[in-house]
Amino acid sequence: xxxxxxxxxxxxxxxxxxxxxxxxxxxxxxxxxxxxxxxxxxxxxxxxxxxxxxxxxxxxxxxxxxxxxxxxxxxxxxxxxxxxxxxxxxxxxxxxxxxxxxxxxxxxxxxxxxxxxxxxxxxxxxxxxxxxxxxxxxxxxxxxxxxxxxxxxxxxxxxxxxxxxxxxxxxxxxxxxxxxxxxxxxxxxxxxxxxxxxxxxxxxxxxxxxxxxxxxxxxxxxxxxxxxxxxxxxxxxxxxxxxxxxxxxxxxxxxxxxxxxxxxxxxxxxxxxxxxxxxxxxxxxxxxxxxxxxxxxxxxxxxxxxxxxxxxxxxxxxxxxxxxxxxxxxxxxxxxxxxxxxxxxxxxxxxxxxxxxxxxxxxxxxxx
Amino acid sequence: xxxxxxxxxxxxxxxxxxxxxxxxxxxxxxxxxxxxxxxxxxxxxxxxxxxxxxxxxxxxxxxxxxxxxxxxxxxxxxxxxxxxxxxxxxxxxxxxxxxxxxxxxxxxxxxxxxxxxxxxxxxxxxxxxxxxxxxxxxxxxxxxxxxxxxxxxx
Numbered sequence: 025x026x027x028x029x030x031x032x033x034x035x036x037x038x039x040x041x042x043x044x045x046x047x048x049x050x051x052x053x054x055x056x057x058x059x060x061x062x063x064x065x066x067x068x069x070x071x072x073x074x075x076x077x078x079x080x081x082x083x084x085x086x087x088x089x090x091x092x093x094x095x096x097x098x099x100x101x102x103x104x105x106x107x108x109x110x111x112x113x114x115x116x117x118x119x120x121x122x123x124x125x126x127x128x129x130x131x132x133x134x135x136x137x138x139x140x141x142x143x144x145x146x147x148x149x150x151x152x153x154x155x156x157x158x159x160x161x162x163x164x165x166x167x168x169x170x171x172x173x174x175x176x177x178x179x180x181x182x183x184x185x186x187x188x189x190x191x192x193x194x195x196x197x198x199x200x201x202x203x204x205x206x207x208x209x210x211x212x213x214x215x216x217x218x219x220x221x222x223x224x225x226x227x228x229x230x231x232x233x234x235x236x237x238x239x240x241x242x243x244x245x246x247x248x249x250x251x252x253x254x255x256x257x258x259x260x261x262x263x264x265x266x267x268x269x270x271x272x273x274x275x276x277x278x279x280x281x282x283x284x285x286x287x288x289x290x291x292x293x294x295x296x297x298x299x300x301x302x303x304x305x306x307x308x309x310x311x312x313x314x315x316x317x318x319x320x321x322x323x324x325x326x327x328x329x330x331x332x333x334x335x336x337x338x339x340x341x342x343x344x345x346x347x348x349x350x351x352x353x354x355x356x357x358x359x360x361x362x363x364x365x366x367x368x369x370x371x372x373x374x375x376x377x378x379x380x381x382x383x384x385x386x387x388x389x390x391x392x
Numbered sequence: 393x394x395x396x397x398x399x400x401x402x403x404x405x406x407x408x409x410x411x412x413x414x415x416x417x418x419x420x421x422x423x424x425x426x427x428x429x430x431x432x433x434x435x436x437x438x439x440x441x442x443x444x445x446x447x448x449x450x451x452x453x454x455x456x457x458x459x460x461x462x463x464x465x466x467x468x469x470x471x472x473x474x475x476x477x478x479x480x481x482x483x484x485x486x487x488x489x490x491x492x493x494x495x496x497x498x499x500x501x502x503x504x505x506x507x508x509x510x511x512x513x514x515x516x517x518x519x520x521x522x523x524x525x526x527x528x529x530x531x532x533x534x535x536x537x538x539x540x541x542x543x544x545x546x
Contacts, residue, residue, distance in 0.1 A: 280478025
């Protein structure tokens, strides 16, 4: 009702679509970007879109990035729109992330973790100096990079998966027991959040939340509007084999694999009920793709929200309603963008009211 | 072939989809192929147990393609095949379901299908080996740190 239908916009909208495509293609000497180039060479960008879109489809995420000129919010929106057109065929059995085929695995809690620490591909130790040689990369040299890396690295006798660091702490009695909750997890794609919500709703919401939003909320907690200063028990990135029942035999078979990031943090210990031994508190974060900041932020917020759900929130990052209703990128981007829509009627009304009020003030000034 | 039926799809998915479809079409040319259910594509909800408390939650959705077929050969024998993939190509799933039946029933052309699986499995092994190489190349050797500490102590 606050919007007004206007005529004459169709040609402008069609022109805007054409102009948008013109901007993408205006430099005619460029080659069109192949999706595989986006998927591989901008892999962290693709990772953001698969996790924020809530659909693990790296190729479509790359397409969405190409279509929306690298805008991750719009790309995630397009992926969500795509998923809404597809039927739900199944729900997987519970997958065990300890079976993840790691490509990176670190702990800041212990140096000696079972299986060892492996940095994998990371910028953590890189200088933040521009590599100017990449500006004009020689294609032949580019093709040699992977080949040389593999030929210079010896074959490794490593297992496919590694034990979880938390298991060792739990065996020592330093962690709370594993949850007794085995109820059906909350499906945020089918049911809206009505508070209070179970932890599974919070985890699912944060798993597809916008990275920057999660980071900002977690950062507020870390910096002072909260008390979570965690230790990363384990951060792992790897390929989770997706095990589904074979249609004929019913046995679990590997239907494919999904790249994901997972983080478990240990925070301040707490005493439980009277007589219980104090144990560390825990937080958990996970998302599709390779996105470590998101997984760590989610783990911190999971820990903060557990406290808020139990004792009531002391600060915004412990408030489930505040956190969970404001971290979705598609929701928040949509709300911000809607202000670009014509508000001619509402603004006209605002102006009318202001003129009336000014008139009253003027009149009262004259009579005073 | 010493590869479990449960690993055939992941091996075959390493190969070019056009090749899979072409071999499946060739092997089923003179066989009656009946779809138990029409090949479908859609989504699957990925459920995980969280690493902290082992509680179930949904990480997000994955594309799913699945197919189930019955092959009836000349002697009247019927063999059922099927597959489900993290993929969105229904015809690829159907082709893999046909190869699944050919392999499970050791139907004519079995050797050709088996060689595809073996080749795909080799690629899968190679892929995993490259990932392990990356891990090995970046493994942190804390023993060096301990050595320095020892020297400092001296």
